[in-house]
Amino acid sequence: MNLITRVGATWLRPTIESAGFAVSIGLQSLLTLPHLPRRMRATLDQMHLVGVKTMPVVLMVGFFVGMILSLQVGQQLATFSQQESIGLIVAPLMALEMSPLITAILLAASVGSAMAAELGTMKVQEELTALNVLSVNVISYLVLPRVIALTLMAPLLSLLVTWVATLGGGIIAVSQLGLSFEGYINNSLDSMRVIRETIPVPKYLFDGLLKATIFGFVTAVVGCASGMTASNGAQGVGQTTRSAVRNAIVLIIVLDFFLGKVLM
Amino acid sequence: MSEGPVIRVQDVHKAFGPQKVLQGLCFEVARGESLVIMGPSGSGKSVILKHLIGLLRPDSGSIEVAGREVPRLRPAGLAELRRDMGYLFQHAALINWLSVYDNVALPLRETTSKSESEIESKVYSVLELVRLLDARSKFPGEISGGMQKRVGLARALVTDPEIILYDEPEAGLDPEMSASVSRMMVKLRHELGMTSVTVTHSWPCAEAVGDRVAFFEHGKLVIDAAPAEVLASDNPRVQEFFAVPK
Ligand SMILES: Nc1ncnc2c1ncn2[C@@H]1O[C@H](COP(=O)(O)OP(=O)(O)O)[C@@H](O)[C@H]1O
Ligand SMILES: [Mg+2]
Numbered sequence: 001m002n003l004i005t006r007v008g009a010t011w012l013r014p015t016i017e018s019a020g021f022a023v024s025i026g027l028q029s030l031l032t033l034p035h036l037p038r039r040m041r042a043t044l045d046q047m048h049l050v051g052v053k054t055m056p057v058v059l060m061v062g063f064f065v066g067m068i069l070s071l072q073v074g075q076q077l078a079t080f081s082q083q084e085s086i087g088l089i090v091a092p093l094m095a096l097e098m099s100p101l102i103t104a105i106l107l108a109a110s111v112g113s114a115m116a117a118e119l120g121t122m123k124v125q126e127e128l129t130a131l132n133v134l135s136v137n138v139i140s141y142l143v144l145p146r147v148i149a150l151t152l153m154a155p156l157l158s159l160l161v162t163w164v165a166t167l168g169g170g171i172i173a174v175s176q177l178g179l180s181f182e183g184y185i186n187n188s189l190d191s192m193r194v195i196r197e198t199i200p201v202p203k204y205l206f207d208g209l210l211k212a213t214i215f216g217f218v219t220a221v222v223g224c225a226s227g228m229t230a231s232n233g234a235q236g237v238g239q240t241t242r243s244a245v246r247n248a249i250v251l252i253i254v255l256d257f258f259l260g261k262v263l264m
Numbered sequence: 265m266s267e268g269p270v271i272r273v274q275d276v277h278k279a280f281g282p283q284k285v286l287q288g289l290c291f292e293v294a295r296g297e298s299l300v301i302m303g304p305s306g307s308g309k310s311v312i313l314k315h316l317i318g319l320l321r322p323d324s325g326s327i328e329v330a331g332r333e334v335p336r337l338r339p340a341g342l343a344e345l346r347r348d349m350g351y352l353f354q355h356a357a358l359i360n361w362l363s364v365y366d367n368v369a370l371p372l373r374e375t376t377s378k379s380e381s382e383i384e385s386k387v388y389s390v391l392e393l394v395r396l397l398d399a400r401s402k403f404p405g406e407i408s409g410g411m412q413k414r415v416g417l418a419r420a421l422v423t424d425p426e427i428i429l430y431d432e433p434e435a436g437l438d439p440e441m442s443a444s445v446s447r448m449m450v451k452l453r454h455e456l457g458m459t460s461v462t463v464t465h466s467w468p469c470a471e472a473v474g475d476r477v478a479f480f481e482h483g484k485l486v487i488d489a490a491p492a493e494v495l496a497s498d499n500p501r502v503q504e505f506f507a508v509p510k
Contacts (some may be wrong), residue, residue: 072429086413120475122359125355125357126354126355127357127358127359129319129353129357130351130353130357130358131359132319133317133319133346133351134346134370134371134372134374134375134419134423135343135347135371135374135375136370136371136375137374167384198306
């Protein structure tokens with residue numbers, strides 16, 4: 001009994017409260033969507049920042065994950081002399097599953113954390129309160145540009161990851177599995193032509209980009225909402241940044257499973 | 265215009281958890297009058313100002329500002345009230361990626377439909393008032409604490425408030441800078457006829473800007489009188505607190 005109340009007080013209640021706050025921030029940012037034309041410049045600035053911050057690392061990680069997949073799966077396939085089908089595996093697996101997930105995790109670590117730190121610093125320095133007193137809508141002024149930027153950039157980066165991973169996979173296919181690059185690429189392109197049953201779009205690309213979009217939104221909302229609840233000075237900002245990254249990653253992985261089920 | 269006090273605080277109580285910060289706070293400020301609140305650090309002086317502008321809600325009691333009962337205002341009413349009020353934050357609280365000019369222009373851009381040229385003339389006039397026109401394209405990180413405070417003041421003044429709340433305007437400034445901020449506050453009052461409530465730890469500042477000085481401790485005002493009377497008070501706690509500046 002004692003344990004249960006303690007867990008309730010120290011973990012469950014704050015978790016539910018912060019989840020509720022994040023949901024309300026997410027909804028409010030959607031409600032301020034009509035302000036987007038006025039926030040175009042800030043949104044473009046944020047998109048630029050996301051690109052600059054993450055492009056090199058996203059490209060490198062994508063390339064290596066493609067090589068890892070191709071090498072490990074290719075060797076397994078080789079034991080049944082099926083290594084030619086590696087081209088049918090890397091591209092769709094990346095597009096549907098790995099790219100959105102990798103992109104989202106990298107975004108959470110680099111951009112989501114930066115958003116939490118930035119808004120957290122503004123919170124503890126009373127800048128958010130000052131905006132409030134000046135009747136400036138904090139959601140529209142600060143949150144909306146960040147949420148839109150990440151929601152748009154995540155699928156774009158995810159697509160890039162798929163490209164470089166397919167390329168990395170191809171290099172392994174040629175150098176380690178003894179396949180022709182042309183055959184590998186043809187297989188990759190063929191595999192991507194699978195059409196969704198419900199709407200006529202390439203299934204793997206569409207489902208993957210949809211996931212990435214949702215992950216981008218979640219990452220930005222969690223980052224902003226965490227920042228806005230920071231307290232206790234610089235130490236509190238550090239704490240809030242860490243919890244933003246952790247919560248975003250956990251949420252993304254859990255969501256990934258359920259979205260996978262729903263989209264199946 | 266209505267007669268009677270512009271600010272009327274009656275029997276306000278406020279606790280954060282077990283910590284009782286305001287315990288039956290009462291005071292009034294007349295139109296054009298300047299009240300200074302002094303008291304120990306952490307006693308709740310900033311909390312008082314935050315109640316006046318609706319950032320905090322009292323547990324009980326009444327807070328009337330410009331004829332409106334602040335705790336009962338809905339967001340739209342609160343926004344309207346805040347247009348008539350300025351708040352100078354303890355740490356200026358400027359937006360660090362905006363220039364001095366853009367910081368001051370922000371409230372006009374965000375809450376009015378004024379044209380850029382109207383905004384420019386207004387921003388120039390308040391920057392002139394706080395003698396910062398030359399620093400208009402600098403960023404908050406590039407100017408001194410005293411200048412940041414003055415930018416904060418310009419930002420608070422740009423919407424032409426009738427009431428202004430100063431939270432430790434002299435904090436973190438050297439005596440010369442602090443005196444210059446005090447002079448600016450006095451000047452604003454005489455030129456613009458503003459009503460103000462000032463929280464300060466500096467007696468020279470209190471004496472310069474205050475019609476009345478109040479001593480706040482244990483959730484209430486202990487004394488509320490003209491500066492000279494406060495110094496002459498025979499209340500032992502007040503004597504103790506003001507012993508050094510005296
Ligand atoms: N929003 C809040 N939540 C909880 N406690 C608060 C809050 N605001 C102020 N306090 C507490 O109230 C007390 C008075 O704070 P404050 O008004 O800032 O003191 P000061 O007189 O130095 O301005 C402090 O102990 C502070 O911790
Ligand atoms: Mg204070």
